[in-house]
Amino acid sequence: MSLAHYRAVVYKKRLPFWKQSKLLTVADDFSLISTEQLWKLHDELIRSLHSGKGSKKRTSLRENRSSLLDLKLELTRRIYKSCTLCPLSCRVDRLSGEVGRCGLAKGAWVFREGLLVSEEPFVIPTHELFFSGCNMGCKFCQAWEGVVQTKVGIEFTPNWFAQLVELRKSQGAVNIHFVGGEPTVNLLATLEGLRALEIPLPLVWNTNLFATDEAMKLLDGIVDLFIADFKFGNDKCAWSIGGVEDYVATIQSNLVKASKIASLVVRHLVMPDHIDCCLKPVVFWISENLPDETFHLMLNYVPDWKAWGEPSLCRRLTEAEKEWAKEIVKAGGFKKMLVTE
Numbered sequence: 001m002s003l004a005h006y007r008a009v010v011y012k013k014r015l016p017f018w019k020q021s022k023l024l025t026v027a028d029d030f031s032l033i034s035t036e037q038l039w040k041l042h043d044e045l046i047r048s049l050h051s052g053k054g055s056k057k058r059t060s061l062r063e064n065r066s067s068l069l070d071l072k073l074e075l076t077r078r079i080y081k082s083c084t085l086c087p088l089s090c091r092v093d094r095l096s097g098e099v100g101r102c103g104l105a106k107g108a109w110v111f112r113e114g115l116l117v118s119e120e121p122f123v124i125p126t127h128e129l130f131f132s133g134c135n136m137g138c139k140f141c142q143a144w145e146g147v148v149q150t151k152v153g154i155e156f157t158p159n160w161f162a163q164l165v166e167l168r169k170s171q172g173a174v175n176i177h178f179v180g181g182e183p184t185v186n187l188l189a190t191l192e193g194l195r196a197l198e199i200p201l202p203l204v205w206n207t208n209l210f211a212t213d214e215a216m217k218l219l220d221g222i223v224d225l226f227i228a229d230f231k232f233g234n235d236k237c238a239w240s241i242g243g244v245e246d247y248v249a250t251i252q253s254n255l256v257k258a259s260k261i262a263s264l265v266v267r268h269l270v271m272p273d274h275i276d277c278c279l280k281p282v283v284f285w286i287s288e289n290l291p292d293e294t295f296h297l298m299l300n301y302v303p304d305w306k307a308w309g310e311p312s313l314c315r316r317l318t319e320a321e322k323e324w325a326k327e328i329v330k331a332g333g334f335k336k337m338l339v340t341e
């Protein structure tokens, strides 16, 4: 989808997807409908949303009727009962207070929040909310103090969020930007927040994209711009550094999906001694499969957390490594590319 959709929302030529999903009306009561039927209804409405055929329904929203966003909330609640939002498939009952590997039950906490100008040029000034909890355990995580310990910071509530967005918009924010940790493992709280929101700002989802098909379907019709990490070029590094299995196939599949349902930027943070094994395959795959998307090469790796115990991760990149990385990406022939040093 390139950046065209996101830009159209920023310039008020189109409503954000989450807002369109709020305006599409559906059945009034989901409680008697099976999960299978709800997914069918969901997929039908998503097709309608993307084809623009939902526009008539948008103007006929009646009070007390449920929306596509409500339907997504219901499906998310059902998933939380035996959580399979991500491939770790913990199957814990998060609604009853059980905690999965992401460290989260039902609630969500924001450990940092504010108007930032240090992100990609087309998203700033951006209103970023950093959520606790993550389904990966990257040894070099720079936000680990807020990510690993959940229940730090402010508990996310819909009213607090809606008021905060109003404040940040008055200060110049051009979007709402969910980051983590990992926003996808906080899906229920974020959808509840969007339900309480009226201001039609585009939604940026800054994610590791380690999510199941169902989670990706729930993000369809919600997210306007994915800023997605493709962190590791092979499953061995993903396991030893990120702590997850079946990484590469999951991310490749989800990147393709993300590019079809929203605007997309793919980031790769270059790690020292991981140019051949990680950067090269990532660049090769993206240039082959997503040549029209924006690629962001990040050369600003700084060791943190458990990286200090790993010889290959406990230093910054050398100047020679940075030049080598740039050469590799140049050979990828990307039409749209960003570099951060």
Ligand code: SF4
Pocket: 083, 084, 085, 086, 087, 088, 089, 090, 091, 092, 099, 100, 101, 102, 103, 104, 134, 135, 184, 185
């Ligand atoms: S989102 Fe959390 S609880 Fe759910 S499967 Fe992933 S790690 Fe487990």
